[in-house]
Amino acid sequence: MAEAFNIFNTFMNTFDKKGKKVDAFYLLNNGDVDRFHFPLPPVLERAIRSKLDSRKYGYSRPQGNDGICKKIAQYEKTISNSPISQSNIALTSGVTSGLEMILDLLKKEGTLLLPTPSYPLGEALAERHNIPTIKFQTKEENNYLLTASELETQIDDTVRLLLLTNPNNPTGIAYSKTELDKIKDICQRKEIYLIIDEIFSGLMLNGNSHHIPSYNINSEKVIRLNGWSKDRGVAGFRIGYIVAPDSIIRNLSETISLTMGNAPTVFNNFISKDMLLRRLLLEEGNIPETVLLEYNEYKAQITSNLRKYERNKQLITSYLSEVDRITYLSNTMGGYCMFIKFDAVSNTESFLRDLYKNTGVLLVPGSGFNCTEPGWARLSFSVDPIRLEKGLEAMSSYL
Numbered sequence: 001m002a003e004a005f006n007i008f009n010t011f012m013n014t015f016d017k018k019g020k021k022v023d024a025f026y027l028l029n030n031g032d033v034d035r036f037h038f039p040l041p042p043v044l045e046r047a048i049r050s051k052l053d054s055r056k057y058g059y060s061r062p063q064g065n066d067g068i069c070k071k072i073a074q075y076e077k078t079i080s081n082s083p084i085s086q087s088n089i090a091l092t093s094g095v096t097s098g099l100e101m102i103l104d105l106l107k108k109e110g111t112l113l114l115p116t117p118s119y120p121l122g123e124a125l126a127e128r129h130n131i132p133t134i135k136f137q138t139k140e141e142n143n144y145l146l147t148a149s150e151l152e153t154q155i156d157d158t159v160r161l162l163l164l165t166n167p168n169n170p171t172g173i174a175y176s177k178t179e180l181d182k183i184k185d186i187c188q189r190k191e192i193y194l195i196i197d198e199i200f201s202g203l204m205l206n207g208n209s210h211h212i213p214s215y216n217i218n219s220e221k222v223i224r225l226n227g228w229s230k231d232r233g234v235a236g237f238r239i240g241y242i243v244a245p246d247s248i249i250r251n252l253s254e255t256i257s258l259t260m261g262n263a264p265t266v267f268n269n270f271i272s273k274d275m276l277l278r279r280l281l282l283e284e285g286n287i288p289e290t291v292l293l294e295y296n297e298y299k300a301q302i303t304s305n306l307r308k309y310e311r312n313k314q315l316i317t318s319y320l321s322e323v324d325r326i327t328y329l330s331n332t333m334g335g336y337c338m339f340i341k342f343d344a345v346s347n348t349e350s351f352l353r354d355l356y357k358n359t360g361v362l363l364v365p366g367s368g369f370n371c372t373e374p375g376w377a378r379l380s381f382s383v384d385p386i387r388l389e390k391g392l393e394a395m396s397s398y399l
């Protein structure tokens with residue numbers, strides 16, 4: 001399997017807890033959300049229970065029931081200004097299976113271009129489907145994002161697929177609208193499928209916005225993927241969705257019925273309620289009386305969770321910007337990951353193992369995101385701030 005994905009997975013485990021010099025562990029490695037600290041809005045918990053109580057757990061259309069796809073389409077239409085309808089939506093088992101099916105479907109198209117550092121799933125799936133891959137190391141002056149001019153000038157003619165993660169993981173940096181539009185235009189001109197993993201887009205911090213390129217859903221080669229694992233912190237539900245041209249969705253339906261069977265229906269009420277309320281959040285001031293109480297409850301919890309992420313980010317910045325050995329902290333715009341650079345490190349993995357052994361703080365090495373330069377690591381801050389602060393204290397004094 002792709003090396004970066006192996007390294008990533010190794011550092012996802014809390015290896016060798018015994019025999020360490022420390023008695024407390026600060027697991028800032030993980031992509032999961034501390035559910036006690038960032039609770040689900042109660043209205044969504046009730047939606048899950050109501051589905052269980054209904055005792056209706058039958059099969060669905062392979063790409064998800066009509067009503068669910070319609071709710072997702074209404075939300076996507078609102079945020080993208082593109083005439084997205086339910087025929088452009090397919091439910092998947094998380095973004096993971098969505099990306100797997102898309103790459104399987106498009107594997108004959110040509111080479112996949114992967115800007116790095118980025119989440120290693122795309123590379124590993126491409127390897128699994130024998131898709132040739134070009135990794136492109138992005139630059140600090142561009143905030144570790146691919147620029148349109150790099151795409152134009154550096155990419156060879158074999159490239160037919162481009163995978164962006166927006167906001168990115170591990171850096172948390174998001175693309176501007178202008179750059180995304182330029183990238184999309186180049187992709188259309190060069191007949192490249194632009195695939196965008198937007199799993200962190202529901203967690204934009206400090207007033208930053210998530211942008212979608214302007215595009216025509218059925219005539220342009222843009223495929224977007226999203227899910228509930230991060231912003232609602234329910235990775236174990238294994239739910240996500242694809243927004244794509246209807247021709248792609250038709251092809252995918254066959255794959256879905258042959259592989260996943262159907263999208264899980266047990267979370268239908270959860271998805272439906274979340275999508276409705278998510279859309280209403282954008283239409284503030286125009287809330288139907290029938291959902292006003294639920295809306296207020298939902299909004300209060302979502303907002304409170306976002307403020308907590310912002311405070312955690314601020315906590316990290318104030319601790320680690322004082323540490324001489326840390327020379328770069330990414331300015332996370334969306335999500336809960338920060339990419340940091342330690343000075344004078346030649347073997348990042350052994351440095352991080354020592355850090356863990358001596359402080360209990362576990363981070364993920366940059367090599368897990370295909371970062372070729374030593375000294376880089378990802379820190380996740382979807383944790384209780386008290387534990388985060390203790391971890392930061394332990395790390396600062398060790399360094």
Ligand SMILES: Cc1ncc(COP(=O)(O)O)c(C=O)c1O
Nearest residue numbers: 031094095096119169227229240
């Ligand atoms: C960028 C990115 N995409 C996709 C995933 C996996 O998403 P899902 O749980 O929906 O399969 C992750 C998980 O960490 C991720 O960071």
